[in-house]
Amino acid sequence: MDGNTSDPEGNTLDWDTEDELEIDDIPLSSSSGRTLPNGEARGNNREASSNAASPRLNLIDHFVQMGFPAEMVDRAIQENGEENLDLILEALLRYSETAPAGPSNSRCLDHFVGMGFTEKMVAKAIEENGEGNTDSILETLLTYSALEKSPEVQKHVGSAYCSSEHEQGFLDDFSVIDISSEDEENIKIINPVNFEENKLLLLVKMGYKAEDASIAIERCGSDSTMVELTDFISAAQMARDEDALLPSEDTQRIPKRGQILDHDILRKKKKVRLEKKFLDEDDETLHLPKPMIGFGIPNGPAPLTYRKLPKAAIGPPYFYYENVALTPKGVWSTISSFLYEVEPEFVDSKYFCAAARKRGYIHNLPIQNRFPLLPVPPLTIHGALPLTKKWWPSWDKRTKLNCLQTCIGSAKLTERIRKALEEHDGVPPLSVQKYVLDECRKWNLVWVGRNKVAPLEADEVEMLLGFPKNHTRGGGINRTDRHKSLGNSFQVDTVAFHLSVLKNMFPEGINVLSLFSGIGGAEVALHRLRIPLKTVVSVEISEVNRNIQRSWWEQTEQKGRLIDIADVQQLDADQLEELMSTFGAFDIIIGGSPCNNLAGSNRYSRDGLEGKESSLFYDYFRILDLVKCIIKNKQ
DNA sequence: GGTATAATGAGTGTTCGC
DNA sequence: GCGAACACTCATTATACC
Numbered sequence: 064m065d066g067n068t069s070d071p072e073g074n075t076l077d078w079d080t081e082d083e084l085e086i087d088d089i090p091l092s093s094s095s096g097r098t099l100p101n102g103e104a105r106g107n108n109r110e111a112s113s114n115a116a117s118p119r120l121n122l123i124d125h126f127v128q129m130g131f132p133a134e135m136v137d138r139a140i141q142e143n144g145e146e147n148l149d150l151i152l153e154a155l156l157r158y159s160e161t162a163p164a165g166p167s168n169s170r171c172l173d174h175f176v177g178m179g180f181t182e183k184m185v186a187k188a189i190e191e192n193g194e195g196n197t198d199s200i201l202e203t204l205l206t207y208s209a210l211e212k213s214p215e216v217q218k219h220v221g222s223a224y225c226s227s228e229h230e231q232g233f234l235d236d237f238s239v240i241d242i243s244s245e246d247e248e249n250i251k252i253i254n255p256v257n258f259e260e261n262k263l264l265l266l267v268k269m270g271y272k273a274e275d276a277s278i279a280i281e282r283c284g285s286d287s288t289m290v291e292l293t294d295f296i297s298a299a300q301m302a303r304d305e306d307a308l309l310p311s312e313d314t315q316r317i318p319k320r321g322q323i324l325d326h327d328i329l330r331k332k333k334k335v336r337l338e339k340k341f342l343d344e345d346d347e348t349l350h351l352p353k354p355m356i357g358f359g360i361p362n363g364p365a366p367l368t369y370r371k372l373p374k375a376a377i378g379p380p381y382f383y384y385e386n387v388a389l390t391p392k393g394v395w396s397t398i399s400s401f402l403y404e405v406e407p408e409f410v411d412s413k414y415f416c417a418a419a420r421k422r423g424y425i426h427n428l429p430i431q432n433r434f435p436l437l438p439v440p441p442l443t444i445h446g447a448l449p450l451t452k453k454w455w456p457s458w459d460k461r462t463k464l465n466c467l468q469t470c471i472g473s474a475k476l477t478e479r480i481r482k483a484l485e486e487h488d489g490v491p492p493l494s495v496q497k498y499v500l501d502e503c504r505k506w507n508l509v510w511v512g513r514n515k516v517a518p519l520e521a522d523e524v525e526m527l528l529g530f531p532k533n534h535t536r537g538g539g540i541n542r543t544d545r546h547k548s549l550g551n552s553f554q555v556d557t558v559a560f561h562l563s564v565l566k567n568m569f570p571e572g573i574n575v576l577s578l579f580s581g582i583g584g585a586e587v588a589l590h591r592l593r594i595p596l597k598t599v600v601s602v603e604i605s606e607v608n609r610n611i612q613r614s615w616w617e618q619t620e621q622k623g624r625l626i627d628i629a630d631v632q633q634l635d636a637d638q639l640e641e642l643m644s645t646f647g648a649f650d651i652i653i654g655g656s657p658c659n660n661l662a663g664s665n666r667y668s669r670d671g672l673e674g675k676e677s678s679l680f681y682d683y684f685r686i687l688d689l690v691k692c693i694i695k696n697k698q
Numbered sequence: 699g700g701t702a703t704a705a706t707g708a709g710t711g712t713t714c715g716c
Numbered sequence: 717g718c719g720a721a722c723a724c725t726c727a728t729t730a731t732a733c734c
Binding site: 422663 | 700701702703704705706707708709710711712
């Protein structure tokens, strides 16, 4: 395969996107006794001859070009000698980290100003959150930034932006924005020059692939030394080399036309991967990024604009997989190893709406030129639920809701809270405050009267998750099931941000295979992006959810075809071939497999990826692999 | 029998103090 | 560096009620 293909309309799709290719040919600029990822000795002739003329000056120049002050480089060379570049680099990075604060005399302020926020904005955020709370400061800055950039939101939040108004305008007027050249310029300006990126740049300049460097930093931790990072990358390279000696997985993976991928092969592959994982325990845990903003969020720090996908991961088709971020150990490593070693993108939806939703996404979509849905939803509880503001006590400092789950707090609980509060006039004692706040956080309770808290209504959850008002209402669904279906769904704005890159690629429409589609979060996201849905094959076990999606499909007067399938396990190669020959190849396969056995809330059967429901992930992989094979065979 | 309600911790990661 | 305390989590099961 040459990596490029055409869609049915003849539009050429560039699967080898720029961000996948642009880091391939980075010149080597460092020399030491260590071995480069490609197996060559580090350093080149040109540099060697140049170094021979004036080794120390060239060495100083080399590090100065990396951005270190000459005095600092000189000191590092004096302390560590000229021979060991790793030690010099480590020393430089150490000096940078412990360097005194800049003119502001505040390292915290300098840090965020360095990320591209204005000094005034940062000072205000520090004043509000305290200098020690960097996470809250960042959140505040992101909110300021979003408000500053979105007059629409500013207007709403500043005025009576009540939920009913929000819901009306919000979903009747779905619209999107494209990033203007001015916005792009702003993004370039917001260029984080932090310690971690410095390491990434240095590793890339040293000749390592950016992807490898990024994974190394991710897995070793941002506080790891350069030696640890380069060792990690070398070890990973050796492991890959060993893999290369084994029979090609691709040749096993590609069944002949009409041939179903054998479960024994799948198990064998799984076993090999698990054994490999067992041998490399350090590699088992994927560290969650903090802040959890994935490759970038709207109005956030400069987004990551490049990544190199493993060859096997490159489409067609595109794929987009989702599940809870906080899983038992090793789950995301396993998921990633099946999904072609693509690095998960962990994102907390609290950067897209007023509720947290920590999720991991593995996909092969480009990550450049993403754009958010408009209107941007309110990012705070009071913005989303303004009527609660009147009753919100000053000692409840929450500005975001926790994860919207499938169950809600009981009436008895809210009664206990009311009684506990009514025993005291004015501000309750700290012990009562703690009890109430613990329960409010646990059950996502909001203030609806004096001493009165309540769980969220289903339509409020719909709004927070980015669905149209009444999306899950009526048609035979009860209140409990509404909460259950919503709790299991995507956060539409978050997913739409990731999928937005498809808009320019598929102006004539898109063929979607939606696995575990639930109440249609992916479809709603694509629709709100104004990407025409040509064919959607929706696989969903719950009849209630299928009805919800069918109803939405009809209400939104979709021009395409919606095909319902109930059981993902029954979807086989023959059926896929038939669907694809009738409606054309799937452009994207989207799915979030069941999290029941992964989620922290499950206290009975948190059995991991091998659990009864969560093991359906392997069907996602099976089907994705089959579609890839069918597409390949037809080329 | 279907629905709504209430009760049920543990695993994981982070923070904090020593 | 280490351990304790803390915070958070797309849930499941038993029971009451209609």
